[in-house]
Amino acid sequence: MPELPEVETVARQLDPLAGRQLIRGVEILDPLLGFSEEERLRGRRISRVRRIGKEVVFQLEDPKGKAAELLLAVHLRMTGRLIYQGETDGSDRGDKYLRAVLELEQGKVRFHDMRRFGTMKLYESEAEAQPAGAEPLDRGFNxxxxxxxxxxxxxxxxxxxxxxxxxxxxxxxxxxxxxxxxxxxxxxxxxxxxxxxxxxxxxxxxxxxxxxxxxxxxxxxxxxxxxxxxxxxxxxxxxxxxxxxxxxxxxxxxxxxxxxxxxxxxxxxxxx
DNA sequence: CTTTCAGCCTGGGCGC
DNA sequence: TGCGCCCAGGCTGAAA
Structure with missing residues (x-):
C-alpha cells in the first residue's frame, strides 16, 4: 500500500494514538523480519510518530533522558499495515499475517504484512534516518x-x-x-x-x-x-x-x- | 555509470 | 476443482 500519502496518513493517525505512550514490550512473530533489538525498545517512550520518506518512524525517548534518541522505522513495502488496537479489542490469535506487535501502556500497534516484504529497523540518530532522496513536500522543492x-x-x-x-x-x-x-x-x-x-x-x-x-x-x-x-x-x-x-x-x-x-x-x- | 531482470513473498483473478 | 499464467502502492543485487 505504501507511497508517500499512505505512509503520511498512517503516521498522522498513529501519532495521537501511540504518541506519548511507553513501550512495555515488543513481540516479533515473523523471524524473516530479522529484528532482534526488542530489549532496546522496552521502557522507551514514544515522543512522536511521523513519516520520513516512505517510512513510518517512531521517535523514542531515552528512559533516563541521557542516552541518545532512538528511532524505530517501519517500511510497509507492498502490503504492510500498522494498526492501532485499543486495550479492549480482540486478540491476535488466528492472524497469520501478523509480523510484530508493539505493546504499549494503553494498547498495541500491530504490524500486519501479507507479502512479508516490509522491514523494521532502528536508526541511532535523526541524521541516520534521513533518506537519500529529496522530500517533495519541502518548501525548497521546485x-x-x-x-x-x-x-x-x-x-x-x-x-x-x-x-x-x-x-x-x-x-x-x-x-x-x-x-x-x-x-x-x-x-x-x-x-x-x-x-x-x-x-x-x-x-x-x-x-x-x-x-x-x-x-x-x-x-x-x-x-x-x-x-x-x-x-x-x-x-x-x-x-x-x-x-x-x-x-x-x-x-x-x-x-x-x-x-x-x-x-x-x-x-x-x-x-x- | 547505465539498464535489465530475477527474486523476495502471498495472494487474487483469469483462461482452460 | 485444479493448474498455470499474469498481476499487485517496493526495493535489492547480480549481470550485461
Missing amino acids: AASIGELIRGSSMEIKVWLLRQDRICGIGNIYASEILHDCGIDPFRPASSLNDAELGLLAASTKKILRKAIKHCGTTFSDFQNANGEVGGYQKYLRVYQHSGEGCRHCGTEILRAVQAQRSTFWCPACQR
Missing part, C-alpha cells in the same frame, strides 16, 4: 531543484520519478497520476524536460501528493490506515488502472504499458 536532480539523466521520466535516491515518496500510482496532471509523456527522457515542464512537474507532484494526503491515500485491496479504515483517493485517480477508458480531459483511450517491469498508465493525447 523547478530548479528537480532540474538539478534530473540533470543529465537519460532515464524515462516515469521511471526516474520512482528513484527513491533522487525524490523519496513517489511510487507507481502517483508517478502515473502526476505525469498525467502535468501533461508530460512518461516515456520522455528525463533530461529532455525544459524549465517550464520542470516547473509543471514540481507543481503537479506537490498538488497530487497533497490532495492524496487530504483524502487519506488510495485503497485498492490492501491499504488500511491506523484505524483499519481505507483511503478515499482512488476515486480521484485519472489514469492508474483506468486503461481502456476515456481520458477525463480529452476522451482519448487511456493506455497501459510496462516500464522497468512496472505498469504505466497514460493518455497519449494529453501527455506530450
Whole structure:
C-alpha cells in the first residue's frame, strides 16, 4: 500500500494514538523480519510518530533522558499495515499475517504484512534516518531543484520519478497520476524536460501528493490506515488502472504499458 | 555509470 | 476443482 500519502496518513493517525505512550514490550512473530533489538525498545517512550520518506518512524525517548534518541522505522513495502488496537479489542490469535506487535501502556500497534516484504529497523540518530532522496513536500522543492536532480539523466521520466535516491515518496500510482496532471509523456527522457515542464512537474507532484494526503491515500485491496479504515483517493485517480477508458480531459483511450517491469498508465493525447 | 531482470513473498483473478 | 499464467502502492543485487 505504501507511497508517500499512505505512509503520511498512517503516521498522522498513529501519532495521537501511540504518541506519548511507553513501550512495555515488543513481540516479533515473523523471524524473516530479522529484528532482534526488542530489549532496546522496552521502557522507551514514544515522543512522536511521523513519516520520513516512505517510512513510518517512531521517535523514542531515552528512559533516563541521557542516552541518545532512538528511532524505530517501519517500511510497509507492498502490503504492510500498522494498526492501532485499543486495550479492549480482540486478540491476535488466528492472524497469520501478523509480523510484530508493539505493546504499549494503553494498547498495541500491530504490524500486519501479507507479502512479508516490509522491514523494521532502528536508526541511532535523526541524521541516520534521513533518506537519500529529496522530500517533495519541502518548501525548497521546485523547478530548479528537480532540474538539478534530473540533470543529465537519460532515464524515462516515469521511471526516474520512482528513484527513491533522487525524490523519496513517489511510487507507481502517483508517478502515473502526476505525469498525467502535468501533461508530460512518461516515456520522455528525463533530461529532455525544459524549465517550464520542470516547473509543471514540481507543481503537479506537490498538488497530487497533497490532495492524496487530504483524502487519506488510495485503497485498492490492501491499504488500511491506523484505524483499519481505507483511503478515499482512488476515486480521484485519472489514469492508474483506468486503461481502456476515456481520458477525463480529452476522451482519448487511456493506455497501459510496462516500464522497468512496472505498469504505466497514460493518455497519449494529453501527455506530450 | 547505465539498464535489465530475477527474486523476495502471498495472494487474487483469469483462461482452460 | 485444479493448474498455470499474469498481476499487485517496493526495493535489492547480480549481470550485461
